[in-house]
Amino acid sequence: MPDQLLRVDGVYQSYGDEEVLKGISFDMDRQDVQVLVGPSGSGKSTMLRCINRLTEIDDGDILLDGQSVYEMDADDLRREVGMVFQDFNLFAHLTAEQNVSLGLRRVRGFSKQEASERATAELERVGLADQADSYPAELSGGQQQRVGIARALAMDPKLMLFDEPTSALDPELIGEVLEVMRELAEEGMTMLVVTHEMGFARQAATDIMFLEDGRLVEHGPPEQLFERPENERTASFLSRLTQLHGGQ
Ligand SMILES: Nc1ncnc2c1ncn2[C@@H]1O[C@H](COP(=O)(O)OP(=O)(O)OP(=O)(O)O)[C@@H](O)[C@H]1O
Numbered sequence: 001m002p003d004q005l006l007r008v009d010g011v012y013q014s015y016g017d018e019e020v021l022k023g024i025s026f027d028m029d030r031q032d033v034q035v036l037v038g039p040s041g042s043g044k045s046t047m048l049r050c051i052n053r054l055t056e057i058d059d060g061d062i063l064l065d066g067q068s069v070y071e072m073d074a075d076d077l078r079r080e081v082g083m084v085f086q087d088f089n090l091f092a093h094l095t096a097e098q099n100v101s102l103g104l105r106r107v108r109g110f111s112k113q114e115a116s117e118r119a120t121a122e123l124e125r126v127g128l129a130d131q132a133d134s135y136p137a138e139l140s141g142g143q144q145q146r147v148g149i150a151r152a153l154a155m156d157p158k159l160m161l162f163d164e165p166t167s168a169l170d171p172e173l174i175g176e177v178l179e180v181m182r183e184l185a186e187e188g189m190t191m192l193v194v195t196h197e198m199g200f201a202r203q204a205a206t207d208i209m210f211l212e213d214g215r216l217v218e219h220g221p222p223e224q225l226f227e228r229p230e231n232e233r234t235a236s237f238l239s240r241l242t243q244l245h246g247g248q
């Protein structure tokens with residue numbers, strides 16, 4: 001299966017006595033855009049954290065390009081799996097360009113000049129060419145999040161993970177971040193996205209997964225989950241999300 005990029009195979013995870021993921025399995029091919037939805041506490045962030053090994057699993061395996069992430073060098077894994085967080089996680093004392101350059105120098109061994117050129121190109125890609133010298137405090141939340149995306153893209157990841165990338169943003173700033181994500185999807189980036197934005201899910205997702213209490217309740221293309229969900233709970237959850245977050 002040359003097209004398969006990610007295989008999540010029977011993953012169980014717990015924090016202490018609390019079992020969070022209860023046997024999760026799914027695959028992603030290259031260029032897939034998987035949207036993961038589910039109630040608060042269902043395990044969405046934990047699932048993403050297991051993929052880039054911010055959290056250990058109890059059972060099962062996670063394969064990236066056929067190799068268990070538990071057998072990969074941690075730096076290689078961080079380079080190959082980009083992560084974008086809800087709260088941006090930028091360094092306040094560094095400019096946009098320096099925030100993007102940092103990983104290029106530390107993780108990829110670029111020279112200062114090479115890192116600066118690549119960072120400028122990535123900022124351009126997310127529409128921020130003219131903000132390269134701004135500090136995070138001088139940028140809107142939407143701009144800060146786009147710097148976060150540029151920083152992840154600079155690593156040339158095989159897979160991008162997004163954990164509610166627009167949840168901390170004022171409504172009028174959500175669209176510009178979703179637009180960058182749509183462009184990435186069109187360019188063929190493989191993306192696993194936790195989001196409440198159902199407009200994005202309908203348009204950009206190849207598949208939607210509904211997670212509830214640590215189990216995948218339903219999994220399929222957007223047409224199926226929105227129009228012909230097999231499970232009653234999927235139907236009511238998606239219709240509620242669409243009422244709240246259907247716009248963009
Ligand atoms: N570091 C941690 N230590 C202990 N328990 C945790 C930790 N992180 C998450 N949990 C627990 O694991 C469960 C799943 O949390 P998780 O953050 O994965 O859910 P989520 O689906 O991302 O929720 P939300 O929509 O609120 O972001 C919750 O019960 C949570 O309290």
Ligand SMILES: [Mg+2]
Pocket residue numbers: 044045046163
């Ligand atoms: Mg979460």
